[in-house]
Amino acid sequence: MDIAAYISSGIIESYVLGLASEEEVSILNCIRKNNVEVEQAIAEAEKALEGLADIQAIQMPVALKDDIWNRLEAENLVAKDDQIADLPAEQALSDDTALQSPILGSEEEIKSLALRKYYGWAVAASVLLALSIGANLFFYQQQKENKEMLVQANATLDMQNSTLVVLQDKWSLVQNPAVKTIALKGVENKPDLHALVFWDQTSKAVYLSLEQMPAAPKGKQYQLWAMVDGQPVSAGVFPLNGKEAMANKMLDIPKAQAFAITLEDEGGKAVPTLTELCVMGSI
Amino acid sequence: MSPLHNLPEETLILLLKKKNQQAFSYLYDNYMDALYGVVCRIVASSEHAEEVIQDVFVKIWKHVDLFDAEKGRLYTWMINIARNTALDYRKSKGVVNELKNQPLSNIVNTEEEQDQSQSEQSAKADFIGFKNILDKLKPECRILIEMAYYEGYTQQEIAEQLDVPLGTVKTRTKAAFLQLKQLLKDFR
Numbered sequence: 208m209d210i211a212a213y214i215s216s217g218i219i220e221s222y223v224l225g226l227a228s229e230e231e232v233s234i235l236n237c238i239r240k241n242n243v244e245v246e247q248a249i250a251e252a253e254k255a256l257e258g259l260a261d262i263q264a265i266q267m268p269v270a271l272k273d274d275i276w277n278r279l280e281a282e283n284l285v286a287k288d289d290q291i292a293d294l295p296a297e298q299a300l301s302d303d304t305a306l307q308s309p310i311l312g313s314e315e316e317i318k319s320l321a322l323r324k325y326y327g328w329a330v331a332a333s334v335l336l337a338l339s340i341g342a343n344l345f346f347y348q349q350q351k352e353n354k355e356m357l358v359q360a361n362a363t364l365d366m367q368n369s370t371l372v373v374l375q376d377k378w379s380l381v382q383n384p385a386v387k388t389i390a391l392k393g394v395e396n397k398p399d400l401h402a403l404v405f406w407d408q409t410s411k412a413v414y415l416s417l418e419q420m421p422a423a424p425k426g427k428q429y430q431l432w433a434m435v436d437g438q439p440v441s442a443g444v445f446p447l448n449g450k451e452a453m454a455n456k457m458l459d460i461p462k463a464q465a466f467a468i469t470l471e472d473e474g475g476k477a478v479p480t481l482t483e484l485c486v487m488g489s490i
Numbered sequence: 491m492s493p494l495h496n497l498p499e500e501t502l503i504l505l506l507k508k509k510n511q512q513a514f515s516y517l518y519d520n521y522m523d524a525l526y527g528v529v530c531r532i533v534a535s536s537e538h539a540e541e542v543i544q545d546v547f548v549k550i551w552k553h554v555d556l557f558d559a560e561k562g563r564l565y566t567w568m569i570n571i572a573r574n575t576a577l578d579y580r581k582s583k584g585v586v587n588e589l590k591n592q593p594l595s596n597i598v599n600t601e602e603e604q605d606q607s608q609s610e611q612s613a614k615a616d617f618i619g620f621k622n623i624l625d626k627l628k629p630e631c632r633i634l635i636e637m638a639y640y641e642g643y644t645q646q647e648i649a650e651q652l653d654v655p656l657g658t659v660k661t662r663t664k665a666a667f668l669q670l671k672q673l674l675k676d677f678r
Contacts, residue, residue, distance in 0.1 A: 217663045220666070224663060225639075226644065226659070249562075251671075252667055255670050255674065256566065258670075259623065259624075262674070262677055263622070263623060265527040266523050267518075275547050278544065286509040
């Protein structure tokens with residue numbers, strides 16, 4: 208809204224004169240709340256009429272003063288406490304201002320109390336926040352530790368489980384009366400090496416577990432041979448991803464007098480490289 | 491002559507709320523002549539003006555607790571009480587005047603009223619001696635303030651009576667206030 212146009216429209220003066228319509232009055236009451244210029248223009252128009260009343264004043268008949276006082280008293284509209292009524296105006300008024308100051312003081316006290324209360328809440332809130340953050344950090348840390356421990360425990364369990372599986376696997380093989388266990392021992396220059404071959408006499412299935420063999424170097428694979436009537440027959444390569452201690456299934460061998468392992472190029476060979484012989488065991 | 495309202499309004503309000511004799515004297519001595527001037531110009535009879543001004547005073551005295559400083563100035567509030575009380579009085583008298591053709595029982599009153607209005611004519615003459623600052627305004631502005639302020643016409647009625655559009659009433663109101671402010675400045 209164009210405030211300058213509103214002020215010069217004459218609506219404010221109409222309002223002060225009591226001429227404005229209800230609608231105009233409600234609009235004006237709305238504007239004056241939020242607009243200092245309009246509020247000021249209203250006050251100025253009011254002051255003009257007050258000035259007019261001052262200048263047009265007519266002296267009251269003297270007797271009226273007592274008449275009105277008596278009427279107020281008769282209607283019981285006068286405060287009984289007349290102690291300060293005898294005091295000169297200025298003194299009574301300074302009384303008024305004196306009366307005012309404690310009120311103001313208490314108002315300020317209330318304000319500062321409210322402020323203190325407010326600060327109290329703020330401090331309490333800050334402490335709570337700090338505590339909460341601390342607790343969160345603590346629990347977070349603990350949770351992290353717990354997680355790590357859990358992962359570790361799981362890993363251990365997995366390991367133990369797999370070991371168990373390996374053992375159970377081997378155990379079932381050993382338990383099986385049809386299975387022959389042949390221990391392969393390290394050759395002259397590798398006396399510490401040791402492997403086991405489980406050979407099912409019924410199904411002719413062959414299982415190999417590398418009990419004590421170093422992991423095959425890159426590009427190499429262990430290959431199992433069966434010595435059949437003096438001739439080496441390949442029983443397959445030990446899987447690259449196979450677990451050494453695990454009894455891995457190899458190729459079926461129907462007949463053999465001995466088993467041996469050589470370290471060959473990846474994929475295996477048709478004929479064993481005898482210089483790479485690692486372990487050997489006869490039946 | 492001009493009231494000595496040298497107290498700040500807030501102090502005056504506190505004083506009035508005490509409702510003691512000091513408050514009474516202060517209010518009476520500083521404001522009543524001005525309010526009486528307003529009442530006299532509306533009621534136009536000193537006898538009735540005395541009755542009305544008493545009612546005005548009692549109303550102010552009784553209702554000062556209801557005064558809301560946010561909605562205006564205390565002096566303006568008191569002037570409006572004086573104006574409205576006086577205008578109501580005029581209206582009630584006007585209603586009685588319209589009862590001229592009523593049953594016999596009312597005629598006594600009506601005759602009284604007629605006597606009254608005759609005496610009012612002379613009473614109105616009482617005020618002629620008082621200075622009227624409004625005479626110094628341009629005629630179209632003076633008549634507007636008199637009709638609105640002292641006679642309680644509505645904007646619509648003024649437009650009809652003066653045979654001008656509503657918008658003109660507003661612009662003349664604005665002009666009247668500008669002139670009035672200038673006059674008051676010169677007067678002081």
